[in-house]
Amino acid sequence: xxxxxxxxxLDELADAPGPKVTLTLPTHRHAPDADQDRIxxxxxxxxxxxxxxxxxxxxxxxxxxxxxxDGLEHGLDQRQLDHGLAVFVSVDGTRQxxxxxxxxxxxxxxxxxATRELHRDVSETTEAxxxxxxxxxxxxxxxxxxxxxxxxxxxxxxxVLPAEWDIRDRGDVRFGAESRPPSPQRDAYIEDFLRRTxxxxxxxxxxxxIVVAGxxxxxxxxxxxxxxxxxxxxxxxxxxxxxPPSELAHAAEAALVDAQEQRLxxxxxxxxxxxxxxxVALGIDDCERLASxxxxxxxxxxxxxxxxxxxxxxxxxxRVEIAIRQxxxxxxxxxxxxxxxxxxHGRIAALLRW
Numbered sequence: 001x002x003x004x005x006x007x008x009x010l011d012e013l014a015d016a017p018g019p020k021v022t023l024t025l026p027t028h029r030h031a032p033d034a035d036q037d038r039i040x041x042x043x044x045x046x047x048x049x050x051x052x053x054x055x056x057x058x059x060x061x062x063x064x065x066x067x068x069x070d071g072l073e074h075g076l077d078q079r080q081l082d083h084g085l086a087v088f089v090s091v092d093g094t095r096q097x098x099x100x101x102x103x104x105x106x107x108x109x110x111x112x113x114a115t116r117e118l119h120r121d122v123s124e125t126t127e128a129x130x131x132x133x134x135x136x137x138x139x140x141x142x143x144x145x146x147x148x149x150x151x152x153x154x155x156x157x158x159x160v161l162p163a164e165w166d167i168r169d170r171g172d173v174r175f176g177a178e179s180r181p182p183s184p185q186r187d188a189y190i191e192d193f194l195r196r197t198x199x200x201x202x203x204x205x206x207x208x209x210i211v212v213a214g215x216x217x218x219x220x221x222x223x224x225x226x227x228x229x230x231x232x233x234x235x236x237x238x239x240x241x242x243x244p245p246s247e248l249a250h251a252a253e254a255a256l257v258d259a260q261e262q263r264l265x266x267x268x269x270x271x272x273x274x275x276x277x278x279x280v281a282l283g284i285d286d287c288e289r290l291a292s293x294x295x296x297x298x299x300x301x302x303x304x305x306x307x308x309x310x311x312x313x314x315x316x317x318x319r320v321e322i323a324i325r326q327x328x329x330x331x332x333x334x335x336x337x338x339x340x341x342x343x344x345h346g347r348i349a350a351l352l353r354w
Contacts, residue, residue: 016090019055022114023087038073048107054314119334133214136164140241234259283346291326
């Protein structure tokens with residue numbers, strides 16, 4: 001999920017009236033594991049239906065919400081499943097969001113929807129652009145641009161892409177039909193081709209993440225000329241000129257996940273090294289307070305860390321959700337790391353702006 005998509009979704013969810021039910025669960029793309037997803041969703045809906053008693057005394061509201069929860073599993077389209085699912089239920093309607101990561105399995109009824117898994121989907125997205133470098137020729141297409149979503153590639157085609165290097169296009173230098181340019185000149189022409197192709201690609205991908213695929217020689221040329229270095233988060237080695245799209249999709253997604261895991265570990269290691277610094281806050285008390293003040297640039301928490309707000313033995317909210325919401329509203333980002341990774345720091349930490 002992209003941040004702009006998240007912002008739009010959060011605005012839509014914020015308008016829902018009355019008690020709000022959030023259900024999150026891991027899902028599976030393929031049978032037979034996918035068959036259990038309906039059962040798990042049904043059980044979560046039953047739990048939420050039971051918990052509603054403590055959140056509303058409006059009989060009409062209660063009946064409406066329970067009616068939406070009853071049979072919720074029948075609306076699950078298993079053809080669309082990814083690694084996880086978030087379901088948001090209010091008296092106004094039901095919204096399902098497919099997640100690219102594996103979420104916590106839980107049901108929560110509160111005065112606001114629980115959105116932590118949506119934020120995780122932004123930081124751990126497996127959506128990206130894939131730039132497959134190739135010079136073309138010999139019945140191959142050349143450099144191609146794909147959109148990677150949920151393990152599948154969709155090619156972007158226009159009047160420039162796919163782009164094939166025309167060996168006859170060598171600027172002002174002319175060569176005989178059978179001759180080849182010296183290596184330094186040939187390299188310069190290849191880099192010029194890649195530079196011009198990337199200029200076109202830049203207008204398509206915007207600020208989104210990119211995975212670059214191709215043989216090392218072409219990727220080396222591309223590194224020499226790219227202006228999208230901050231967006232390139234992974235590379236894939238190999239010649240994919242004649243490979244099926246599924247092979248490139250699998251390799252690109254694996255590289256993307258690996259790069260994200262490394263990035264998350266860098267963030268956690270930074271907290272370990274600077275735990276005594278003034279720009280690092282530890283524990284839910286400080287993180288929640290500083291997030292409300294707009295001081296949190298990056299909120300880092302363990303995947304399954306919860307701090308329920310209890311009233312008469314009923315969870316009516318979650319302090320972690322409050323810290324997440326405040327961080328996002330003030331322009332910060334949310335990062336989830338493996339459980340126990342922040343065990344020595346109260347399971348949640350914040351990198352501060354000041």
